[in-house]
Structure formats: C-alpha cells, structure tokens
Amino acid sequence: xxxxxxxxxxNKLGDRLSAIHQEEAEKEQAYQATRxxxxxxxxxxxxxxxxxAATLAGVAxxxxxxxxxxxxxxxxxAFSVLGFxxxxxxxxxxxxxxxxxxxxxxxxxxxxxxxDAAKGFRDDDED
Numbered sequence: 386x387x388x389x390x391x392x393x394x395x396n397k398l399g400d401r402l403s404a405i406h407q408e409e410a411e412k413e414q415a416y417q418a419t420r421x422x423x424x425x426x427x428x429x430x431x432x433x434x435x436x437x438a439a440t441l442a443g444v445a446x447x448x449x450x451x452x453x454x455x456x457x458x459x460x461x462x463a464f465s466v467l468g469f470x471x472x473x474x475x476x477x478x479x480x481x482x483x484x485x486x487x488x489x490x491x492x493x494x495x496x497x498x499x500x501d502a503a504k505g506f507r508d509d510d511e512d
C-alpha cells in the first residue's frame with residue numbers, strides 16, 4: 386500500500402468515527418430532552434396527587450369526628466380547609482425543592498447551603 390492509500394483509508398475512518406460521534410451526541414441529546422419532560426410530568430402528577438390526598442384526608446377525618454360526636458358538617462368543613470392548606474404547603478415545598486431531605490428543617494438548611502454555594506459563598510470561619 387502506498388502512503389496516499391493509507392491517508393485515504395485513515396481519512397475515511399476519521400469521517401466514519403466523526404459521524405458515529407455525532408450520532409451518539411444526537412441520541413444523548415434526545416434522551417436528555419425526553420428525561421426532562423418525563424420528570425416534569427412526574428412532578429406535576431405528584432403535586433396534583435398530594436393536593437387531592439391532603440384534602441381528602443382532611444374531609445375524611447372531619448367526617449369521622451362528625452359521626453362520632455353526632456355533629457353536622459362543622460368538623461368536616463373545618464378539616465377540609467385544614468387538609469387543603471396542608472396540601473398547598475406540600476405543593477409549595479415541592480416547588481421550592483425542599484422535600485428531598487428528611488425533615489423540613491434539614492431540607493431548608495440543605496437548600497440554603499446549595500444556594501450559598503451557587504453564589505460563591507465563602508466561609509472564612511475556622512470552625
């Protein structure tokens with residue numbers, strides 16, 4: 386084989402490798418786009434379910450108390466409002482990203498630490 390044939394073969398190989406790398410990059414990009422949209426759908430479903438579940442739990446608890454005490458829908462109405470409020474607080478916690486850690490206080494501290502790190506916060510204290 387001559388040097389010219391070797392160069393042509395190497396150029397063809399380089400072109401094929403570039404095409405394969407480009408194809409893999411496009412596949413990865415499509416996968417990331419699909420993953421992001423499915424994650425958003427999952428969060429949306431979770432928000433809806435938690436809001437409905439908290440409200441229904443409040444209604445059920447109020448209805449149970451009304452049945453035991455023989456009262457009319459006063460407790461059911463009060464607990465439905467409390468359940469809805471708890472659901473809204475859960476939704477806000479999910480939206481802010483504070484639901485990932487165990488315990489609300491820990492989640493707030495972790496979120497604040499992430500924000501400080503993103504801003505370039507420096508702790509010069511020698512703890």
